[in-house]
Amino acid sequence: DQQVKQNSPSLSVQEGRISILNCDYTNSMFDYFLWYKKYPAEGPTFLIxxxxxxxxxxxxxxxVFLNKSAKHLSLHIVPSQPGDSAVYFxxxxxxxxxxxxxxGSGTRLSIRP
Amino acid sequence: GAGVSQSPSNKVTEKGKDVELRCDPISGHTALYWYRQSLGQGLEFLIYFQGNSAPDKSGLPSDRFSAERTGGSVSTLTIQRTQQEDSAVYLCASSTDGNPTPRYFGPGTRLLVL
Structure with missing residues (x-):
């Protein structure tokens, strides 16, 4: 039973545009949320x-936006840069x-030129 | 380097063998965490050390898994009689006293049990 879900395994965004990564959770008792960024061959890095x-x-x-009633949070990156290409947890x-x-299981973000 | 380091970076072992994974946290960090990530899954909590307190072992999946932290610094995660389902990336993280969440992760040890 996944309590934290990232339903998009991958996302491709053009450089300069906004990247929006989504996350849903099931446990209304959660009181703190975090986003991590992970490059290949490195451990996750706390982001926000x-x-x-x-x-x-x-x-x-x-x-980061939190909608408690919907049990949904999102991470917005704007403007997106090539160095933002990574997996986001x-x-x-x-x-x-x-x-x-x-x-969550992560979303791979690719920033295309 | 000043970050969290783990060794080995990769480990291939045969089913039934024991393995030891090492974590060197950032100097002075009192909190140390072990997680594992199986293919396509999120990170799974294993064990948490905080200073001199008794570790929180509630995430260890079976009694084949154990961990210790010597001198409040280096930690070793031991898996006895490895099984194929133990194959995963094992991640260590550390944090300072005032922060209960893992902030600094190591690069992980990729374990493959044949």
């Missing part, structure tokens, strides 16, 4: 996070037991 008390968090070109936790972070 959001608490369930917020609906938006922005950091430079990256913005969505993750969710109960902050009281943060080690048991639940990851």
């Amino acid at each position: 996070s959001i608490s369930s008390i917020k609906d938006k968090n922005e950091d430079g070109r990256f913005t 969505c993750a969710a936790i109960l902050y009281s037991s943060a080690s048991k972070i639940i990851f």
Whole structure:
């Protein structure tokens, strides 16, 4: 039973345009969400996070939106750059037991020139 | 380098053999996590060490899996009597005291059990 789902295994976006990566979760008790970025042969790198008390968090070109009623979050990257090509993992936790972070299966983002 | 390092990067073993995977966290990080990622799956939590507290082993899939952290630094994940379903990428991560989530991941050890 996947508690965190990334239904798009891959996404291709033209350089300069907006990339939107989506994530759905099933457990309404999750209170903290994170996005990680992973390049080949490297471990995931923390990108951005959001608490369930917020609906938006922005950091430079990256913005995460949270829709609690829909149990949906998304990561927006604008403008998309070639270096953004990577696999992006969505993750969710109960902050009281943060080690048991639940990851989605990832979306491979390719930025084309 | 200053990041999390893991060794070996790749390990091929025969079914039934024991394997040891090593993780060197970032110096000074008190929290250390082990995860594994099977093909096409998300990361699966295995075990969590925080300072001198008893580790959270609730994610270990069977008693063939064990981990220790010596001196609050290096950690070793041991898989005894490996099975083919143990084949996965094993990732280690570390974090500072004030952050309960894994922030810095190592490159992983790719384990293949034949």
